[in-house]
Amino acid sequence: MSGKQVCRWAALSLSNIASVFFPDLLGRKDAQFEHQLVAISTTGSKERAQKWLADNKIPSAESIVIYHSWKSLLQEGNFDIVYISTPHPLHYEEVLKALECRRNILVEKPATMNAAQYRKCIELANKQGVVVMEAMWTRYLPATRYFKEELLPRIGEVRRVFSDFSFPIVGPELENSSRFLDKAAGAGALLDQGVYALTWADLALNGLTVEETRVVHASSQSVPGRPGDIDDINTVILTNGKATGIISTSMTIPGSSKPAFYMRLQAKKAAPAVRIEATEASVAIPFPSIRPEELHVQWYGYQHLNEDGTERDEVIRKAVQGWGIWYQADVIAEAVFTNKPGVIDAEESLRVLQWMDDARGMAGITYDTKLETV
Ligand SMILES: NC(=O)C1=CN([C@@H]2O[C@H](COP(=O)(O)OP(=O)(O)OC[C@H]3O[C@@H](n4cnc5c(N)ncnc54)[C@H](OP(=O)(O)O)[C@@H]3O)[C@@H](O)[C@H]2O)C=CC1
Numbered sequence: 001m002s003g004k005q006v007c008r009w010a011a012l013s014l015s016n017i018a019s020v021f022f023p024d025l026l027g028r029k030d031a032q033f034e035h036q037l038v039a040i041s042t043t044g045s046k047e048r049a050q051k052w053l054a055d056n057k058i059p060s061a062e063s064i065v066i067y068h069s070w071k072s073l074l075q076e077g078n079f080d081i082v083y084i085s086t087p088h089p090l091h092y093e094e095v096l097k098a099l100e101c102r103r104n105i106l107v108e109k110p111a112t113m114n115a116a117q118y119r120k121c122i123e124l125a126n127k128q129g130v131v132v133m134e135a136m137w138t139r140y141l142p143a144t145r146y147f148k149e150e151l152l153p154r155i156g157e158v159r160r161v162f163s164d165f166s167f168p169i170v171g172p173e174l175e176n177s178s179r180f181l182d183k184a185a186g187a188g189a190l191l192d193q194g195v196y197a198l199t200w201a202d203l204a205l206n207g208l209t210v211e212e213t214r215v216v217h218a219s220s221q222s223v224p225g226r227p228g229d230i231d232d233i234n235t236v237i238l239t240n241g242k243a244t245g246i247i248s249t250s251m252t253i254p255g256s257s258k259p260a261f262y263m264r265l266q267a268k269k270a271a272p273a274v275r276i277e278a279t280e281a282s283v284a285i286p287f288p289s290i291r292p293e294e295l296h297v298q299w300y301g302y303q304h305l306n307e308d309g310t311e312r313d314e315v316i317r318k319a320v321q322g323w324g325i326w327y328q329a330d331v332i333a334e335a336v337f338t339n340k341p342g343v344i345d346a347e348e349s350l351r352v353l354q355w356m357d358d359a360r361g362m363a364g365i366t367y368d369t370k371l372e373t374v
C-alpha cells in the first residue's frame with residue numbers, strides 16, 4: 001500500500017475515453033492519491049464488462065462491482081467519485097441523477113449541451129454540497145499551469161490569440177452511426193473539439209483577469225458528403241474590447257495535427273495549434289494543444305535581447321507523465337478529501353459553454369430541442 005489517501009472511482013459507461021482515462025490513472029505512482037476503480041456500469045453484457053476490464057488491465061478486476069444500470073450504480077454504488085463519459089447529450093440527465101444521489105462527479109467535456117444546463121448543475125451541486133468538475137483535462141497539465149501561472153503574467157497585454165483544434169477523426173470509413181456523425185449523439189466539431197480551442201482562448205484572454213468576452217462572429221461548414229449537417233470547419237471570433245480571439249475547428253482536415261497522433265506517435269515538429277500574441281512576447285503551442293508539452297516563446301523588444309543582440313526565443317518544455325488525462329483526477333480528489341464542495345472552474349466552463357451557445361446561434365448549428373432542455 002502507498003500510504004496515500006485512497007480515492008475510489010466509478011465508471012459510468014465503458015467508453016473509448018474511459019479506456020484511456022483509467023489505464024492512465026490507476027496505479028499512477030506520481031499521483032497524489034491512490035486512485036482505484038471499484039464499480040462500473042455498462043449497457044453492455046457482463047462478458048463485455050469483463051472483457052473491458054481485462055483488455056484495459058484494470059487492477060483488482062475481480063472485486064469490481066458491475067452494474068447494468070447507471071442509475072443503480074449512482075444509487076447503490078460504494079465509491080467517492082463517478083466519471084461520466086457517455087456521449088454529450090446524456091451528460092446532463094446523468095449529472096442531475098448523480099447530484100440527487102449526492103455524488104462527486106467528473107463529467108466529460110463538454111459538461112452539458114449548453115450553458116443553461118450547466119448552470120442548473122452548478123446550482124444543484126452547491127445545494128447538495130458535492131464536488132463537480134468538467135473533465136477539461138488540458139487545464140490541469142503542467143504546461144498549461146505554467147502558462148497561466150508563470151508565463152502569462154510576464155508577456156505583457158494579450159492582444160490576439162489564434163486557437164485551432166483540427167484533427168481528421170472523421171474519415172471515409174467512419175459509419176454515420178458514429179457519435180462523431182450522429183446528431184442525436186451530439187455530433188459536431190464545435191462541441192467536441194471547439195471546447196478545447198475555446199479553452200485556450202479563455203486561458204489567454206481571461207487567464208489573468210476576467211474580461212467580458214463575447215462572440216462577434218461564427219460561421220460553419222458541414223462535413224462534406226455526410227447527412228445531417230454536422231458542423232466541421234468552424235470559425236469563431238471573440239473579443240473583450242482589448243483583445244481578439246480567432247478560433248477554428250475541423251474533424252475532417254488535419255490542420256496543425258499529424259494524423260498519426262492517435263497512435264500515440266507524438267507529432268514531432270508539428271505546426272503551432274495555438275498562438276497567443278501579447279505586447280512583450282508571443283507564445284506558440286504545437287499540436288496537440290489538448291496535450292501541450294512545449295511553449296515556444298518569442299520575446300519582443302530591447303529588454304528581451306540575447307548577448308548577441310538578437311531577440312530572445314525560448315522553448316519551455318513541461319513533459320506530461322503518461323497520456324495526461326489523469327492529472328485532473330488529483331484535482332477533483334483534493335477537493336473531495338479536503339471537503340471543498342462546489343464546481344471546480346465553474347466560471348471557466350460556463351464561459352466556454354456560453355460562447356459555444358452564442359456561436360451555434362450565429363452559425364446555425366442546432367440539435368434536437370430535446371437534447372437542450374433544462
Ligand atoms: N477528454 C478526452 O480526451 C476525450 C473526451 N471525450 C468525451 O467523452 C465522451 C464520450 O466519448 P467517447 O469515449 O468517444 O464515446 P464512446 O462512443 O466511445 O462511448 C460512449 C459510451 O457511452 C455509453 N452509451 C452510448 N450511448 C448510450 C445510451 N444511449 N445510453 C446509455 N449509454 C450509452 C456506452 O457505454 P457502454 O457500452 O458501457 O454502455 C458507450 O460505450 C464525449 O462527451 C466526449 O466529448 C471523448 C474522447 C476524448
Ligand SMILES: O=C1OC[C@@H](O)[C@H](O)[C@H]1O
Binds near residue numbers: 169192193290
Ligand atoms: O476530447 C476529445 O479529444 C480528442 C479528439 O480527437 C476527440 O474527438 C475529442 O472528443
